[in-house]
Amino acid sequence: MELLGRETRERFGLRSRSQAGILIFSLVSTMMLLSSLYAAEASVFKKAREAAIETASPILKFFAGPIGWIEDRLGAISDYFRVLEQNEALREENAALRQWEEEARSLRGVIAALEELEAYTPPPAAKPINAFVIGEANDAYVHSMIVNAGANEGVSRGFAAVDERGMVGRIVDVSPNAARILLLNDVQSRIPVFVEGSFVEGLLVGRSTSQPTIAITKLANGDKIQPGQRVITSGAGGVLPRGLTVGAVAAVDKKEATVELAADYARSRMVRIINYKFPDVEATPLGAPGAAAAAAEISAAETAPATAADAANLPAAPPAAPAPVDEGD
Amino acid sequence: MSTRADVLMRLAGAATPALLGFLGVILLASPLRLFGGEVPTPVFPLIIVYFWSLYSPGHLPAASVFAMGLTHDLLSGGPIGLWPTVYLVTQQIAISQQAYFLGRDLGVVSIGFAVAALVVSLIVWFVMSLMTATVLPLGGIFWQMLATVACFPLFALAFGRLHRRVVIEV
Known part of the structure; x- marks a missing residue:
């Protein structure tokens, strides 16, 4: 006892x-x-996260090499068994891309013609920043990637990241040499999107599955979403550029539609971070750039014939000449 | 001279579980896509925490477990405090069931680990649902934990050898 x-x-x-x-x-x-x-988004936690990815980035870079090598070998083995079907799929894709090439060529011609007419102003050129994926959180609910480009390369919070197929996610944490991308299927991801061809706007909401859903915010009467329609970023809110490929509608429910993402997370080793800045609105006098452009167009239409006639008839036009004289006096 | 080397060896031996845990966290944060990304990455640190808490809790103090969880949270970008809680709950489960599981067959221990993984996945699901204010699907965490449980016997065998060779016998 x-x-x-x-x-x-x-x-x-x-x-x-x-x-x-x-x-x-x-x-x-x-x-x-x-x-x-x-x-x-407590700032202490945010700073801690940014410090953590900065500290871990050399270690992750060190591990990313061997891991990529092993994956390539494993991938090569599984590819051998699927050569035929992959070949077939690539042939089909190639045929489809050829058609697109034709269309792109003709569109390029149209754009060149419009540029000649000066009726076309190109959108602000975006300078992409290339980055390698060195880390990834492939948890059940948290989906993010760590890339080896940070504030030193010009990356800042809110930028969109794309791979060669479509949008991957957006930047949430930035440290000097690394950044974290929140993927579109993370439960916290919300991206304004637009369904092409049916004028539907909505928020793309991550659902932790591979297919996020669109929570529809604007639906005019009679507008319907159909499977297969292309989903692009809408640019609403001005944080992301408009027109980045997100994916295609996979299935439609009463209230929401699931989207099959174009980006292939399992294969993306390299991403491009799009340096986009919403064009300054305050710089234009009337607030809306559209209105200013319209006003400029009207004034140009009124004055153009007169000045053209002047230029044709009298090279040294009297109305232009007195002005410097007045100033001189 | 030899005594200092001995002390260093002993320290390295004692730190092995914690170092392995950190290696597991790094592996989890690396872009490891098993089978073309179709299989979710197993939660390696969970296996390490369960194994050493069961067989030799003295070699894996709560402080190391907490630090492992915090690193996991900081690298994954999820809510901070989730994985420290999860790993500490796992450690508590393992220690409380120590009397039953010590000396049992590997199959029985694996079942014990599966039960712990189930409890832990419910915690993760609940916290993430609370954070997003939606009822999230249980499927993702279920598959991830299934992959982890499937890995457990293999890792337990390897860790058993390592524990006998490195951690104790120096």
């Missing part, structure tokens, strides 16, 4: 010592969890 009692007492003593640590650290982590639930 005595022995049994002592044994249990000793065991209890040992356990309570190890459990005190667990209890204390559990309390700390629960408090952290509650505070991050209360304010997910």
Whole structure:
């Protein structure tokens, strides 16, 4: 009896010592969890995350090489078994792309003609920043990537990241040499999108599955979404550029539509970060650039014939000549 | 001279579980896409925490477990505090069931790990649902934990050898 009692007492003593640590650290982590639930974007946590990806980026870069090599070997083995079907799929894709090439060529001609007429102003040129994927969170609900380009390369928060197929996600954390991309299928991802061909605007909401859904915000009467329609970024809110390929509608429900993403997360090793800045609205006098352009057009239409006639008839036009004289006086 | 080397070796041995845990966290944060990304990355640190908490809790103190979880959160970009909680709960489960599982067959221990993984995945699902204020599908976390449980026997065998060779016998 005595022995049994002592044994249990000793065991209890040992356990309570190890459990005190667990209890204390559990309390700390629960408090952290509650505070991050209360304010997910607390600046202390944000800074800690940015410091963490900065510190970890050399280690992740070191590991990314061998991991990529192993994946290539494994991928090559599985590719051998699917050469025929892949070949067939590529042939079909090639045929479709040839048609697009024709269309692109003709469109290029149209654009060149419009540029000649000066009726076309090109959108502000975006300068993409290329970056390698060095880290990835492939958790059940959290989907993000860490890339090896940061503030030093000109990356800043909110920029869109695309791979060769379509949009991957947007930048959420930036450190000097690394950045985190929140993928479109993360549960916290919200991207304004537009369904091409049916004038439907909505928010693309991550659902932690491979297919995010569109929560429709604007639906005119009679507009319908159909599977297969292309989904692009709408540019609403001015953070992302308009027209980035997101994917295609996969299925339509009463309230929402699921989207099959164009980007292939399992294959994207390199992404392009699009340096986009919403054109300054305040620079134009009347607020809306459209109105200013329209006003300029009207005034040009009124004055153009007169000046053209002047230019044709009298090279040294009297109305132009007195002006410098007045100034001189 | 030799004593200092001994001390260093002993320290390295004692730090092995924690170092392995950090390696697991790094592996989880690396772009490892198993089978073309179709299989979710197993939660390697969970196996490490469960194994050492069961067989030798003294070699993996709560502080290391907490640090592992915090690193996981910081690198994945999820809510901070989630994975420390999850790993500490796993450690608590393992320690509380130690009396039953010590000396049992690997199959029985694996079932114990599966139960712990189930509890933990419910915690993750609940927290993430609370954070996004929606009822999230359970499928993703279920598959990830299934992959982890499937890996457990292999890792437990390897860790068992490592534990005997490196952690204790120096």
